[in-house]
Amino acid sequence: MSDSHMTQKIAAAVAEALKYERLSLKDALLMIRKGEEMAESIHVPMVIAVVDDGGNLVAMHRMDDSLLAGISIACSKAYTAAALRSPTEEAAKSILPGEPLYGLQQTHPGRFCIFGGGIPIIRNGRCIGALGVSGGTVEQDMAVARHASTL
Secondary structure, eight states: OOHHHHHHHHHHHHHHHHHSOOOOHHHHHHHHHHHHHHHHHTTOOOEEEEEETTSOEEEEEEOTTOOTHHHHHHHHHHHHHHHHTSOHHHHHHHSSTTSTTTTGGGSSTTTOOOSSOEEEEEETTEEEEEEEEESSOHHHHHHHHHHHHOO
C-alpha cells in the first residue's frame, strides 16, 4: 500500500469519526438545569453528573443541602450508564446472584454503581454520554434522570 493511499485511508477514517455527534458542555448544562428544576419541584436536593461517551466527567452540579455521598454516587451512575450503554436499573437486574452478569460491579471497584438513576444519552443510535442522579430514593433518582436526559 502506497503512502498516498494510506494517507487517504487515515484521512477518511478521521473524517468519519468527526461526523459523530459529541456531548457538548452546553447540552450537559441544559440537562443539569432540567434535573435541578425537577428535583426542586419534588423538594429533594440532588447531585447531577454528566459524562461523555468515555465516562469522563463533562459537568456536575451539587444542589444545596444534597448529601455529600451523592457526588461519587452520581458520577458512578453516569459512568456505569456510559460504560454499559444501558440505564443502571437495567444493569441491576443482571448482576443478581444467578443472573448472567453476577459480580459485574466488582470488575470496576469504585466506578460501577448499579442503583437506578444512571441514563445513557443516545443520539442517532449512538451513545454520546450519560447522566447520573443521586440524592433521593432510587425511584426519585430515576425519574429526575429520565426527565433531565430528554433534550
